[in-house]
Amino acid sequence: xxxxxxxxxxxxxxxxxxxxxxxxxxxxxxxxxxxxxxxxxxxxxxxxxxxxxxxxxxxxxxxxxxxxxxxxxxxxxxxxxxxxxxxxxxxxxxxxxxxxxxxxxxxxxxxxxxxxxxxxxxxxxxxxxxxxxxxxxxxxx
Amino acid sequence: xxxxxxxxxxxxxxxxxxxxxxxxxxxxxxxxxxxxxxxxxxxxxxxxxxxxxxxxxxxxxxxxxxxxxxxxxxxxxxxxxxxxxxxxxxxxxxxxxxxxxxxxxxxxxxxxxxxxxxxxxxxxxxxxxxxxxxxxxxxxx
Amino acid sequence: xxxxxxxxxxxxxxxxxxxxxxxxxxxxxxxxxxxxxxxxxxxxxxxxxxxxxxxxxxxxxxxxxxxxxxxxxxxxxxxxxxxxxxxxxxxxxxxxxxxxxxxxxxxxxxxxxxxxxxxxxxxxxxxxxxxxxxxxxxxxx
Amino acid sequence: xxxxxxxxxxxxxxxxxxxxxxxxxxxxxxxxxxxxxxxxxxxxxxxxxxxxxxxxxxxxxxxxxxxxxxxxxxxxxxxxxxxxxxxxxxxxxxxxxxxxxxxxxxxxxxxxxxxxxxxxxxxxxxxxxxxxxxxxxxxxx
Numbered sequence: 204x205x206x207x208x209x210x211x212x213x214x215x216x217x218x219x220x221x222x223x224x225x226x227x228x229x230x231x232x233x234x235x236x237x238x239x240x241x242x243x244x245x246x247x248x249x250x251x252x253x254x255x256x257x258x259x260x261x262x263x264x265x266x267x268x269x270x271x272x273x274x275x276x277x278x279x280x281x282x283x284x285x286x287x288x289x290x291x292x293x294x295x296x297x298x299x300x301x302x303x304x305x306x307x308x309x310x311x312x313x314x315x316x317x318x319x320x321x322x323x324x325x326x327x328x329x330x331x332x333x334x335x336x337x338x339x340x341x342x343x344x
Numbered sequence: 345x346x347x348x349x350x351x352x353x354x355x356x357x358x359x360x361x362x363x364x365x366x367x368x369x370x371x372x373x374x375x376x377x378x379x380x381x382x383x384x385x386x387x388x389x390x391x392x393x394x395x396x397x398x399x400x401x402x403x404x405x406x407x408x409x410x411x412x413x414x415x416x417x418x419x420x421x422x423x424x425x426x427x428x429x430x431x432x433x434x435x436x437x438x439x440x441x442x443x444x445x446x447x448x449x450x451x452x453x454x455x456x457x458x459x460x461x462x463x464x465x466x467x468x469x470x471x472x473x474x475x476x477x478x479x480x481x482x483x484x485x
Numbered sequence: 486x487x488x489x490x491x492x493x494x495x496x497x498x499x500x501x502x503x504x505x506x507x508x509x510x511x512x513x514x515x516x517x518x519x520x521x522x523x524x525x526x527x528x529x530x531x532x533x534x535x536x537x538x539x540x541x542x543x544x545x546x547x548x549x550x551x552x553x554x555x556x557x558x559x560x561x562x563x564x565x566x567x568x569x570x571x572x573x574x575x576x577x578x579x580x581x582x583x584x585x586x587x588x589x590x591x592x593x594x595x596x597x598x599x600x601x602x603x604x605x606x607x608x609x610x611x612x613x614x615x616x617x618x619x620x621x622x623x624x625x626x
Numbered sequence: 627x628x629x630x631x632x633x634x635x636x637x638x639x640x641x642x643x644x645x646x647x648x649x650x651x652x653x654x655x656x657x658x659x660x661x662x663x664x665x666x667x668x669x670x671x672x673x674x675x676x677x678x679x680x681x682x683x684x685x686x687x688x689x690x691x692x693x694x695x696x697x698x699x700x701x702x703x704x705x706x707x708x709x710x711x712x713x714x715x716x717x718x719x720x721x722x723x724x725x726x727x728x729x730x731x732x733x734x735x736x737x738x739x740x741x742x743x744x745x746x747x748x749x750x751x752x753x754x755x756x757x758x759x760x761x762x763x764x765x766x767x
Contacts, residue, residue, distance in 0.1 A: 215657065216507050216657060218502035220504055221400040226403040261410070263411070267406045275673045356516065356535075356644065357516060360642070375498060379496055390497050391558025392558075394497075416532045508688065543646060544692060545693070546690065550686065551684070551688075552686070553744075
C-alpha cells in the first residue's frame with residue numbers, strides 16, 4: 204500500500220478573523236491534494252479529464268473532523284489513501300498533521316461523471332489500476 | 345421549533361472549472377448561514393463574540409452530502425436547525441435546496457472556545473436559551 | 486445618472502490572520518456587485534450570458550486603493566457607476582464605504598468575449614442602452 | 627538585481643464558471659508570492675511578523691492588468707521585484723507568465739503597520755537591507 208503525500212503551509216489567507224484556519228480552506232487544501240494525486244499518481248490531470256474528456260469528479264460526500272486548530276505558518280503534511288474503489292465512485296481517506304499532531308481527518312467520496320449532465324461514468328481501466336496502489340482497506344466493490 | 349432560513353444565490357466565483365459549485369464554497373456558505381444566525385437569531389454577532397469577548401466557535405466536525413450539483417444563478421434556500429446543545433458544543437443541521445431539490449445536507453459541530461488557546465467555554469445563558477428555540481431533536485445534554 | 490448600490494457585510498471568512506479584510510476578498514465582493522448589476526440593472530444575468538449565450542466579461546484591468554482597513558461585522562456600501570462604454574469594453578468605477586469612510590476605490594475594465602476563445606464581442610444594443618443610465622463621465626467611445 | 631520567483635499551477639478552484647481563472651484568485655496568488663518572499667528572501671515570515679511582533683503589511687494599492695486568460699493546469703511563473711522602498715511602505719512589481727506569455731502584471735503597495743491600529747511602522751534595518759537586493763528601479767526614498 205502506498206500513501207500519497209503533499210506538504211502545504213498555512214498562509215495568511217487560509218486563516219479567518221479568529222486567527223486560525225477557516226475550516227472551508229481545509230476542503231480547498233484537500234481538493235488540492237486530490238487534484239495533485241490525479242495528476243502525479245494517476246497520470247490523469249484534471250486539465251486532461253475536464254478539458255480533454257469532458258469528465259469530472261464531483262464530491263458527493265465529505266465527513267471531516269478538525270481535532271486541533273492550525274495557525275499561520277504551520278506546515279501541514281497531507282496524506283491520501285484509498286478506502287474503496289467502485290465502478291464510478293471512489294472513497295478517499297485524507298488526513299493532515301502538523302508535527303505529528305492530527306489537524307484534519309477527512310473521508311471523501313468522488314464520482315466520475317460526465318461534465319455536463321452529471322451522469323456517472325466508469326473509471327478508465329488504467330486509472331483504476333493505479334488507484335489500487337493506494338488502497339488501504341480490504342475489498343474492492 | 346423554529347427553522348432559520350437564508351437565501352443565497354450561486355455566484356460566478358462559487359463555481360470552479362467544472363462549471364458547478366466547488367464543494368468548499370458550500371462550507372463557506374454554511375458558515376455565512378451560521379454567522380447570520382448568531383447575529384440575527386441569537387443576538388450574539390461574531391464581531392461582538394470575537395472582538396468583544398475574545399471567544400469563537402471553531403468547527404470540530406462537518407459531515408456533508410451533496411446529492412445534486414448546483415450551477416451559476418441557482419437560488420439556494422439554506423435552513424438551519426439545532427440537533428443538540430451541550431455545555432460548550434452545539435450540533436447543527438444545515439440543508440440547502442433549490443426549487444425543492446436537495447443540494448446539500450450538512451451536520452456541523454461547533455465548540456465555544458477562548459480565542460487564543462482554543463479552550464472550551466460554556467454558552468452564556470441567554471444565548472443558550474435562544475438556541476433552544478431552534479431545537480429539532482429530542483434531548484438537551 | 487444612476488448609481489447602483491449593494492450592501493455587503495464583512496463576514497469572518499473575508500478576514501485573514503491579521504484580523505482585517507484580505508484584499509483579494511474586496512475583488513470578490515466587487516465581482517459580486519458587478520454580477521448583481523448585470524442581473525438587476527442590465528437584465529442580463531451571468532447565468533444567461535454564460536450558460537445561454539456562451540459569452541463572459543473577463544476583467545482585463547483592476548486599479549484599486551484601500552485607504553482604510555475593514556473589520557469583521559463592518560457594513561460596506563458598494564457603489565457602481567460607468568466611466569466609459571466601448572464597443573466591447575466597459576470601464577466601471579466601484580467604491581465601498583463604511584459609515585461614510587472610504588474603504589475601497591476600484592476601477593475595473595471588463596471586455597465582452599466569447600466564452601471559449603476570449604475574442605471580443607459587441608455589447609447587445611439593449612444592454613448597452615441600460616449601461617448608459619449609469620454613466621458618470623462625459624463621453625461614450 | 628535579484629528577482630524572486632515562485633511557480634504556481636492553476637488548480638480547479640482558481641477557475642470560475644467561465645472556465646478561466648477568476649481574477650481575485652490572482653490577488654490571492656500574488657499574496658502567496660509576497661508571503662513566500664518575506665519568509666524565504668527577507669527572513670521575516672508572516673507568522674513571526676504577525677504573531678511575534680504584532681505587525682502586518684496591509685495592501686493599500688493594487689494596479690493590475692490581465693492581458694490573457696489562464697486556464698486549469700497552466701503553470702504560472704510569478705516574478706517579484708521591488709520598485710521603491712520607503713520608510714514604512716514598499717512598492718512591488720509582480721508578473722505572472724505561462725510559457726513566456728504575460729498573464730498578469732501587478733503593482734502592489736504595502737505598508738508596514740501595527741497589527742491593531744493600522745499605524746505605520748518603519749521597516750527593521752535588516753529587512754530593509756534584504757529588500758534592496760530586489761530593487762529594479764533607481765531611487766530609494
